[in-house]
Amino acid sequence: MALVGRAEAADCALEPQGEGRVATVVDARSFRLEDGREIRLAGIERAGTDQTRIRAALSAIIGGRDVTLHGEDDTPDRYGRQAAYVFVAGSEHSVQSELLRRGEALVSSDISEKNCAAALAAAETRARQARLGVWAQTAAIKNTESPGDILAAIGQFTVIEGRVLSVRQAGAITYLNFGRNWTQDFAATISRRIIPAFENAGLGPKSLENRRIRVRGVVSSRGGPRIEMLRVEQIEVLGGK
Structure with a gap:
């Protein structure tokens, strides 16, 4: 992972929670690894109603790629999904940040780590100011x-x-x-x-x-x-x- 990517992970106070290769994108906020684990992207919410487009955006970022997982807890939720902040190998930014920069996600309101929340909010703000993705719509x-x-x-x-x-x-x-x-x-x-x-x-x-x-x-x-x-x-x- 590039230096900037490591810095972002440190800013979010994230602990390593494993790694793997992406097998398939399940929906706009989750994907499955080759070992069968299903991962839900922490810290973001779905943006808009065009989930096909957003799923395609996520596929373009992580499809078939090696990723590392970071988070405070790797316990699966009631649907069997592990919530994590995800970094594509060699990328400078988390997958969450990339989706926010493209206007393909919204920042969640339940991010416990303040520096992480601030970093993701800044990414969302840049997309909103540039009217990218969902922010191009007047009803966003x-x-x-x-x-x-x-x-x-x-x-x-x-x-x-x-x-x-x-x-x-x-x-x-x-x-x-x-x-x-x-x-x-x-x-x-x-x-x-x-x-x-x-x-x-x-x-x-x-x-x-x-x-x-x-x-x-x-x-x-x-x-x-x-x-x-x-x-x-x-x-x-x-x-x-």
Whole structure:
């Protein structure tokens, strides 16, 4: 592996978790090695709905190639897949980073290693600014002023932007409201138990009122469309008040 590739792995604080040769790409985020292990790409989510194109992009990067696996835990998930950050032999960047640079993936919100999260976020930002891949589509980022578009993404990992009009607490849940009709408009929700984490990161809910922010996560429908904020990394402040 090239020096830059080793540096990236070190920045992500990854431990070696094995190696192998890619036998087949299963879908947009997973592949199978010749020894039968199925690997899921950690740290990224599917981008858009054209999974055939994204699968082809992944195949072009890793198809038939020798790869090394890095991660915090090599225990398979309930589907028998090992989550890992993957490096093609001789490559300067992780497979995740390459997909993000091409606009063929979204950064996940559950990356525990901060330097790794920052590196992948930077790759996504470059693709978004260059309007590559999924970012060439005007609907790549949903607008909170169009809640119907967000509802159409129920069950999908989605990136959403808008201005927080109000912050309200109901029981153990705090709502970041992006509209005035709670049964129709989009809201991000934060459980009381994790409010301290947001406050420690300078993202206390009240401080976000009247701020324009970007949120990411899986859309659900509870009244209007919702995304539950489970980690600080799901919120990005885009501008001043």
